[in-house]
Amino acid sequence: MAPRRKSKGAASAVNKTKIKNKSAVKKSKRSSKTEKPAQVILSSKNTKKENKKQVKLPQLEERSLTEEDVAFIEENKEHLGFLASLKPEELAKKVEKGSRPAIYDAKKSQASNSEDEDEENYYSNDSEAEQDYEMRPRVIKSYNPNVTNRLPIKTASGALGVADYVQQDEESEASNESEEEKEAPSAEEMDVDEAAIQPVKLEKPLSTKEQLLKNKEDIASWAQKILEDPIEELHHLRDILGLYESELVSTKKIALLSTLAVFKDIIPGYRIRPLTEVERAAKVSKEVAIMREHEESLLKLYSMYLGILETILKTLSRSEDKKEISLYLTAIRCVCTLVESASHFNFHEKLFSMAVHQLATRRQTEGTTQLQRAIVSLFEEDELGQVSLELVRLLSKMMKQRDYEVHPTVLDLFLHLRILTTMERKHEEEEGYYAGPKRKKDRVHFSKKARKAFKEEKKIKKEMKEAEAVIASEDRERNQSEALKAVFLTYFRVLKTPGKLVGNALEGIARFSHLINAEFFADLLQALRELVDDDNVRIAASKKPGQTTREALLTVSTALELVSTHGIGKMNLDLDLSSFVYRLYGILYPSCLNPDIDLTDRAVRLRDPDAPNKPRKVNLVTEMEIILKCYQYLFFKTRNPNFTRLASFTKALGTAALQLPEQSTKAALTLLVRILSRFSKLQRMLASDERVGDGLYQPFVEDPELCNSTSAILYEPFLLRNHYSPDVSSMANELLKSTTQ
Known part of the structure; x- marks a missing residue:
């Protein structure tokens, strides 16, 4: 019997029941795993209140306070004041846990009719997933994108405030253009509303x-x-x-x-x-x-x-402002320090130019004094002479541009140059086997081959040191020679343009006279002779003298020192020094009337308040020292001095000793002792016996050979025995005793 076929309607009903059963099973499984979201979503307001969970307060056992708790409370009293306002009853209330907010799902699609799609839509909206509103940007309610803030402004009342500026969009501006054309704004609308300005608290400046x-x-x-x-x-x-x-x-x-x-x-x-450029492009x-x-x-x-x-x-x-002057002196101090410590570094030319430019003035200020000290220190410490050469050239150029109208101390900077001074040799101990005498047991043993290698190495080192010393010596001599040329060129130009720097130039020439080439002696003496002759003409015409006593003495001493330089006597040079001799004899009497003839910076002496305050030009030697130096050149460095001239200068020195200060008088008596002991013929000038002479002695004649000095009597030592100074008195007695024996 064939099986009975089911109808199509029955089959479809069975299939539907199977699908429903399967979906129910899935639904029950998912609901068991989750916290029943469907109940939360579908529940009404009444069910929400009933389903709220209560959070129970934790039950803690009461405990007594420890010493640490008490100490903590005592230390933090200020921060624990809020505990006094707490109420235990309110803290003991039960806290109800609220439900989650409702999830607003997207509307289900009406096109999906199957239950599987409904389940997927339902379970896809889990509370853990991000919702669409979470992805949206947050915007503050008070935010206005068209409003921008500006800097604080001061209102008419004087208060500071900030005005809000509304920035309109292009569309709004276009729409407002037509309205602005129709109605022009009034002046009141253009002003900023003070009420809309918010006052701002600015930080208090320090x-x-x-x-x-x-x-x-x-x-x-x-x-x-x-x-x-x-x-x-x-x-x-x-x-x-x-x-x-x-x-x-x-x-x-x-x-x-x-x-x-x-x-x-x-x-x-x-x-x-x-x-x-090659070094920059190369890889390093x-x-x-x-x-x-x-x-x-x-x-x-x-x-x-x-x-x-x-x-x-x-x-x-x-x-002239005090604050600006203090800042200027600070900058001078910085420049001086850099001149002394960074003269080898880059931009030293610019640094030297700054320093020299500040010396281009006639005034002597605190700043120029500091700069001169720094330059002197640099000259004295420079061994190779390269830095000194650059500074000498800058100083010479500056003085030439200023037509030598600078302070005399600027020219005196050249006197501190280390020109052609011998370098100190460093004695180094020898190394190895030949390092000093040692006992045989203390000597290091060398094999024959090692000893030969050691000797060769030592010889190479010695040759390298000698080569380095020769190179350094050549550079040094070349630099100092160039510096010396620049210095003498400056001195010669100063002599050709007489001014306040003549005395300083003369002393500089006398200082470096032994370094002058003999070819320039004639030209230099001619320049000095012109100074002396011009000054003699001025004095004879009763005009204001062109030279001071000091400058005249420096002119004579410079000329005499040039002639008496070592080796000049062996040369057959016809040099006429009569003008210098006459000039020296003529200024002996005026110079002895100077009370500051032996005054130096080291002397402790009160300044005369009525005397004019004139700065000293050259502070290295005194006028009395220059006079003694001239006597030395005239009579002690000459083989056969003129006896008549010698007698005239001896009598003039004795007469001047009566007027000189104490120290200068002692120096004059010492020089008289040397002259009378060396030239014994002059001792007859101390005797008053009658003798045949050429006439009456005339001390004020210009030529010392025509003053009849052989008829003069040297009576000044007898008067000096009664001098107020015991030292001078004893020296005068010794002079008379030594000459009478």
């Missing part, structure tokens, strides 16, 4: 003292970082220089001095050479690249610093 303290702390911190790591922290030097723009003069001075101290420590001992190691960058930055900052100093020196050199 006081001057607080700002200065803050700047000091910042500078100290930056300088410390730079000194700790100059390569990495060099950029802080720009911050220190930036504080120079401050309005406080104290801050500017601190910035300059701090930068000076930093540069003095980090400037290398060599000059940084600029790189060529990382360390070399870092060092090149550091050196380049250092040069830029150093140049910036020198520019600031140059600006100060140019603008504030003639200022």
Whole structure:
């Protein structure tokens, strides 16, 4: 019997029941795993209140306070005040846990009729998944994109405030254009509404003292970082220089001095050479690249610093304001320090030019005095002479441009040059087997081969040292020779243009006379003779003398020293010195009336309040020392001096000794003893016996050979025995005893 076929309707009903059963099983399984989200979604308001869970308060056992708790409460009384306002009853209430907010799902698609799609749509909206509103950007309700804030302004009442500015879109601006054309705005609408302006509280500015303290702390911190790591922290030097723009003069001075101290420590001992294009294009190691960058930055900052100093020196050199003068002196101090410590570094030409430019003045100020001390220190410490040569050229050029209208102390700087001085040799101990006498057991044993190699190495080292010394000596002599030419050229030009610097130039020539080439003696003596002759003409015409007593003495002593230079006597030179001799004899009597003839800077003496305050031009030697030097050249460095001339100068020296101060009188008596002991024929001038003479003695005749000095009597030592000074009196007695024996 064939099986009975089911109808199509029955089969479809069975299939539907199977699908429903399967979906029910799936639904029950999923609902068991989750927290029944369907109940939360489909529940009404009444069911939500009933299903709220309550959170029970934790039950803690009461415990007594410990000593630590009490101490903690005592220390934090100010911060635990809120505990007094707490109510235990409110804390004991049960807290109800609210339900989750309803999930607003997207509307189900009406096109999906199957239950499987409904289940997928239902379970896809899990509470853990991000909803679409979570992806939207948050916007503050009070935010207005068209409103922008501006800087504070001052209203008509004087209060500070901020005005809100509404920025309209292009569309709104276009729509408002037609309205603006129709109706023109009034003046009241154009003004800013003061009521809409919100007052702003500005920070209180720091006081001057607080700002200065803050700047000091910042500078100290930056300088410390730079000194700790100059390569990495060099950029802080720009911050220190930036504080120079401050309005406080104290801050500017601190910035300059701090930068000076930093540069003095980090400037290398060599000059940084600029790189060529080939060197820049070549590949180098990382360390070399870092060092090149550091050196380049250092040069830029150093140049910036020198520019600031140059600006100060140019603008504030003639200022009368006390604050500006203090800033100017600070800049001078920085320049002086750099001249002494950084003369080898880059931009030293600019540094020297700044210093020399400040000396181009007739006045002697505190700043010029500091610069002169720095230059003198540099001259005395320069061994190779390269730096001295550059400074000498700058000084000579500056004085020539100023037509030698500078302070005399500027020309005296040349007297401190180390010209052709012998270099000190350093004695070094020998090394190895031949290092001094040693006992045989203390000597290091060398094999024959090692001893030969040691000798060869020692010979090579010796040759290298000699070569280096020869090169250094040649450079030094060449530099000093060029400097000497520039110095003498300046001296000669000063002599041709008589002025206040003649005395200083004469003393400089006398100082370096042994270095002058013999070919220039005739020209130099002719220039000196013109000075002497011109001065004699002025005195004879009863005009104002062109030279002072000191300048005249310097002229004579310079000429005599040139002639008496070592080796000049062996040359057959016909030199006429009569004009210098006449000039010296004519100024002996006026010079003895000068009470400051032996005054030096080291002498302790009160200044005459009625005397004019005239600065001394040359402070190296006194006038009395120059006179003694002239006697030395005339009579002790000459083989056969003229006896008549010698007697005239001896009588003039004795007469001058009566008027000279105590120290100069003692020097004159000492010189008389030497003259009378060497030239015994002059001792008859101490006797008053009758003798045949050429006539009456005339002390005021210009020519010493025509004054009849052989008829004179040297009675001055007899008068000096009664001098108020016991030293002078005893010296006069000794002179008479030594000549009468």
